[in-house]
Amino acid sequence: MKTKRFENLLSYLVLGASSIVAIFPFCWMAVTSFKQPIDVITQPPKFIFDPTLMNYIAVVTTGGWSAQGNFMLKVANSIEAGLAAVLVSIASGTPAAYAIARINFPYKENIYFTYVTFRFLPPFVAIIPLFIMYGYLKLYDSLVGLTLAYILISLPLTVWMMVPFFEQIPKDIEEAATIDGCSGFSLFRRILLPLIKPGIAATMALNFIFCWNDFIFGLILTFQQAQPVQYAMSLFVSYAVVHWGQMAAAGVICAIPILVFFVFVQKYIIRGLTFGAVKG
Amino acid sequence: MSRGSLVTTLYFVVCTVGIEIPLGLVLALLLNRDLRGKQAFRFVMIFPMAISPMLAATMWNLTLRPETGPVNYILQLLCLPQPRWMAGAPVEAFATVMLIDIWQWTPFVALVLLAGLQGVPREPCEAAEVDGANRIQMLRYIVVPYIKNILLLVLLLRLADSLRTMDMIFGTTNGGPGTATLVFSLLLYYKVYSQSLLGVGSAMALFMFVILNILGVVAFKVARQKA
Numbered sequence: 001m002k003t004k005r006f007e008n009l010l011s012y013l014v015l016g017a018s019s020i021v022a023i024f025p026f027c028w029m030a031v032t033s034f035k036q037p038i039d040v041i042t043q044p045p046k047f048i049f050d051p052t053l054m055n056y057i058a059v060v061t062t063g064g065w066s067a068q069g070n071f072m073l074k075v076a077n078s079i080e081a082g083l084a085a086v087l088v089s090i091a092s093g094t095p096a097a098y099a100i101a102r103i104n105f106p107y108k109e110n111i112y113f114t115y116v117t118f119r120f121l122p123p124f125v126a127i128i129p130l131f132i133m134y135g136y137l138k139l140y141d142s143l144v145g146l147t148l149a150y151i152l153i154s155l156p157l158t159v160w161m162m163v164p165f166f167e168q169i170p171k172d173i174e175e176a177a178t179i180d181g182c183s184g185f186s187l188f189r190r191i192l193l194p195l196i197k198p199g200i201a202a203t204m205a206l207n208f209i210f211c212w213n214d215f216i217f218g219l220i221l222t223f224q225q226a227q228p229v230q231y232a233m234s235l236f237v238s239y240a241v242v243h244w245g246q247m248a249a250a251g252v253i254c255a256i257p258i259l260v261f262f263v264f265v266q267k268y269i270i271r272g273l274t275f276g277a278v279k280g
Numbered sequence: 281m282s283r284g285s286l287v288t289t290l291y292f293v294v295c296t297v298g299i300e301i302p303l304g305l306v307l308a309l310l311l312n313r314d315l316r317g318k319q320a321f322r323f324v325m326i327f328p329m330a331i332s333p334m335l336a337a338t339m340w341n342l343t344l345r346p347e348t349g350p351v352n353y354i355l356q357l358l359c360l361p362q363p364r365w366m367a368g369a370p371v372e373a374f375a376t377v378m379l380i381d382i383w384q385w386t387p388f389v390a391l392v393l394l395a396g397l398q399g400v401p402r403e404p405c406e407a408a409e410v411d412g413a414n415r416i417q418m419l420r421y422i423v424v425p426y427i428k429n430i431l432l433l434v435l436l437l438r439l440a441d442s443l444r445t446m447d448m449i450f451g452t453t454n455g456g457p458g459t460a461t462l463v464f465s466l467l468l469y470y471k472v473y474s475q476s477l478l479g480v481g482s483a484m485a486l487f488m489f490v491i492l493n494i495l496g497v498v499a500f501k502v503a504r505q506k507a
Binding site for chain 1: 306307313320321324325326328329331333335336337339340343345347348350353383396430433468473478481484485486488495499502503504
């Protein structure tokens with residue numbers, strides 16, 4: 001009994017320490033973003049200080065030190081391209097997932113594997129051809145181009161997120177609906193879609209986060225006009241700079257969608273990252 | 281130079297994945313115990329894998345500043361040596377990027393393995409306990425065989441992600457000092473972007489694609505076999 005209590009205490013200690021390590025950098029960044037430049041570089045680091053919003057104001061109005069213009073425009077770029085990609089992927093990916101989960105057709109496994117391959121795709125394999133094509137199509141540094149690139153992230157993610165949702169629905173429901181005269185597309189729309197509505201919502205949120213988190217596509221396929229938020233933030237990063245506060249403020253803005261959707265998607269993030277193989 | 285980056289990548293992959301898997305297994309075993317409030321730990325540990333590697337780089341840039349960062353301050357209070365982290369010598373910089381990768385992805389390994397551990401039935405473990413097996417034997421002969429597939433899956437995923445790592449290193453050391461942390465993907469980026477060598481870049485990307493696709497085939501087989 002005594003050893004059990006000791007072991008539990010030890011587990012709590014280890015897990016507690018890991019949890020602190022897991023969120024400490026974010027907390028520190030959040031604190032730094034409210035500091036005045038002089039408070040940022042004190043030694044020892046200050047924990048009590050006069051909070052200020054000047055970092056946020058600088059980042060939001062002029063782009064601060066990065067001199068790239070209003071950070072909110074980059075946020076808008078990311079939101080627009082992300083939302084467009086999510087809508088396209090949900091509209092086309094959900095029926096695709098249904099087909100993979102329920103219908104038997106030739107080369108089904110190969111097609112499913114093709115979707116899964118995107119989890120293992122080195123981004124440059126897609127980026128180099130896109131970069132060349134965008135040059136011809138005048139899509140370089142445009143939101144349309146960025147959206148098309150984001151669909152490469154969100155469409156496979158939609159498929160592999162949705163397949164387990166469809167597999168969970170008992171086959172009896174579909175059979176009963178078929179007997180009652182509901183089949184084909186109306187079966188899908190009237191019976192199955194309402195059942196997986198929560199799954200669709202979670203997938204949309206996760207898709208948006210994955211697009212928002214993308215860095216490499218934005219880095220190569222945009223320059224200034226359609227610059228997404230991660231790219232804009234990376235311009236603040238440099239270890240020769242003194243404007244730590246602005247860098248922290250940009251970082252906090254980058255974390256906002258994740259914090260907003262966190263409770264909502266935390267159940268599904270493991271499934272998203274393991275191409276649907278692990279329910280989590 | 282290219283060969284150098286392959287070796288760097290290999291070091292990076294072996295070091296990060298080699299630490300993440302055992303560490304993640306330990307955390308998963310702890311999370312699998314009957315502890316009150318373990319949902320809270322799980323909740324917090326999701327955070328690192330939900331943020332982008334670029335944001336992770338930004339956070340750690342702030343936290344690990346050599347002169348004025350909180351981590352070095354704590355080390356100073358504990359009278360421990362204070363490394364210069366990403367701004368330091370090649371070994372220090374390499375260890376720093378490694379640590380950030382481990383920070384970000386160990387919780388992922390832990391939570392995936394936790395999902396596997398929750399599927400391990402209790403009866404064989406109890407039977408083994410009655411027969412006098414110790415903890416290590418139980419882990420080795422009962423638990424690991426049960427979660428073998430999921431262990432292999434997470435290993436393949438981590439290998440693939442680790443091989444592709446670019447953004448986080450781009451945001452912290454940018455391949456430096458010298459070429460100490462210049463991994464393959466980062467070199468590929470410089471070939472494509474700074475030197476406009478699209479042909480070389482394509483060849484390198486294709487090389488990467490073949491390796492990752494092999495990992496993908498195996499992972500897909502493992503995942504479908506389980507279902």
